[in-house]
Amino acid sequence: MNTDRPKIVLLYQSLLGIYGDHGNAVVLTKRLQWRGIDAELLTVEPGQPVPTDGAVYLLGGGEDTAQITAVQELKADGGLFTALDDGAMLFAVCAGYQICGKSFTIGARDEVIEGLGLLDIETRRGPERAVGEVLHIWVQPDGSTYPITGFENHGGWTELGSDAKPLAAVEVGWGNGNRRDEGAVQGRVIGTYPHGPVLARNPQLADHVLEMALGCRLEPLDISEMTALRQRRIEAVRTGRP
Ligand code: GLN
DSSP states (O other): OOSSSOEEEEEOTTTSOTTSTHHHHHHHHHHHHTTTOOOEEEEEOTTSOOOSOOSEEEEOOOOHHHHHHHHHHHHHHOHHHHHHHTTOEEEEETHHHHHTSSEEEETTTTEEEEOOSSSSEEEEEEEEEEEEEEEEEEEOTTSOEEEEEEEEEEEEEEEEOTTOBOSEEEEESOTTTTSSEEOEEETTEEEEOOBSOHHHHOHHHHHHHHHHHHTSOOOOOOOHHHHHHHHHHHHHHHTTOO
16 A cells, blocks of 8 residues: 555446445545545456555445455455555445445345455344434544434444444434444444444544545644534434434
């Protein structure tokens, strides 16, 4: 990985791009550029080789059948696995999160599909579709808590195995489906359900991803305007008036 010109690699928008999660890649790139770091945003579509020298790789939400194709293409290419072995980060949302697991189910027939095996999670069709605004409590590396806002829309419910840890605790919403834990973290892979895009709505989570990827602390940016907007959103979700 080139830390002077870090690459933010957005994967397979044509498959996993229907929920606006490409915004996460823009946010990561901009937050580096605003600090004077010459970051580059690359988009990679199925059939194109996945570069192995990226700093952060991103997967977004999408529909069930697109998830199967994404898994097949990523396995056939192999570049993402090499990059992760070399120390890159992967940030995956919803459908992208589910395919990182050991397996997930698709469609009314509940066909079980083998995932990428990057997270010790399994996703099965839940008894209800999880839809709505969310508020999740993330414990930052310094031990302080940070509310994550966003919205969720998923039929799959996810169970964590012992190698994966939840990203956050659910305050409002379904999270992994049990209304208790949200997302998963394992090594340098973070999976989460909220769209938004989630890194635009939660800049400290964005900086956490970048700091893990680059292996250094980043200077703080002025987020006062964002903080005021976030506060309004957090209060609206807490009082049930989103
Ligand atoms: N198709 C998946 C599900 O419904 C993911 C949906 C999404 O990415 N929002 O569980």
